[in-house]
Amino acid sequence: MKAVVIAAGKGVRLKPVTDHIPKCMAGIKGKPILEHVLERLVKGGAEEIHLVVGYMKDVIEDHFGPEFNGVKLNYFVQKEPKGTAHAVSLVENYVGEKFLITNGDVLTGTKNYQKLMETDEFEKVDGIILARKVNDPWRYGVLKTEGMKVTDIIEKPSPGEEPSNLINSGVYRFRKDFFESIKNTQLSIRNEYELVDSIKDYIKKGKDVQINYCEGSCIDIATPDDLERADSMMDEVFPR
Numbered sequence: 001m002k003a004v005v006i007a008a009g010k011g012v013r014l015k016p017v018t019d020h021i022p023k024c025m026a027g028i029k030g031k032p033i034l035e036h037v038l039e040r041l042v043k044g045g046a047e048e049i050h051l052v053v054g055y056m057k058d059v060i061e062d063h064f065g066p067e068f069n070g071v072k073l074n075y076f077v078q079k080e081p082k083g084t085a086h087a088v089s090l091v092e093n094y095v096g097e098k099f100l101i102t103n104g105d106v107l108t109g110t111k112n113y114q115k116l117m118e119t120d121e122f123e124k125v126d127g128i129i130l131a132r133k134v135n136d137p138w139r140y141g142v143l144k145t146e147g148m149k150v151t152d153i154i155e156k157p158s159p160g161e162e163p164s165n166l167i168n169s170g171v172y173r174f175r176k177d178f179f180e181s182i183k184n185t186q187l188s189i190r191n192e193y194e195l196v197d198s199i200k201d202y203i204k205k206g207k208d209v210q211i212n213y214c215e216g217s218c219i220d221i222a223t224p225d226d227l228e229r230a231d232s233m234m235d236e237v238f239p240r
Helices: 033-044 057-064 084-089 110-117 178-184 195-204 224-237
Strands: 002-007 048-053 071-077 098-103 106-108 127-133 141-146 149-155 166-175 209-213 218-220
Touching (some): 002 033, 033 048, 033 098, 033 106, 048 057, 084 195, 098 110, 106 166, 110 127, 110 209, 127 195, 149 195, 166 195, 166 218, 178 195
Parallel strands (some): 048 071, 127 209
Antiparallel strands (some): 141 149
16 A cells, blocks of 8 residues: 655744754654654555655655665655645545555554555545544544544544544545545635545545544654653654
8 A cells, every 4th residue: 555644844843953854854763753654654564655745855855765665755745835635635646546644743653554554454444544542632633433433523622622532643544535525625724725624524525434543652743842752752652
């Protein structure tokens, strides 16, 4: 299965680290975040990886080159920061019937990628969202579910109004018809085309989008504190 990695972000909240490198190239245990992600994607079964790059893209391309651990890397340039849905739209003609999407600044263990790429277990569903349980769901995109089926995603609800303690981890698998929902996506209040809005449109079309519970830990590297925390727990909780 082909994997799409969104690695175009600047990482404003990681300044001053990101003054000279893209967010996904910030170091953990002496290696860029993105390198840890690619290691686990390859071991999880990715046959080819599409990297959507943007801010300081040359840093990424010079570091990784045309392949990683024997797996071909393809680079797609998002020339303007138009959002995550726009980033994924660039690979429409280069994926198979099913494909995986992950944010380049999200760390999780190999097993989570492997499970999403095993087509037999989720053969009949249209989409899968890697879901994790947290104690403070109001800080994230919260998943509203009926059993294992996702019926909505509520972005940062008020404390006490969240429909569950399950949040969107930023790792997905979809069928290729998901691109129709990407094309339907409208600009958000942040003036970007948001992947979450595309997913909500996909759900409204009646598509069967289900959760897959995260095994082990998962962390979205957004701040220097996240970077420090990931560095201290890397080998223990994000197994390769």
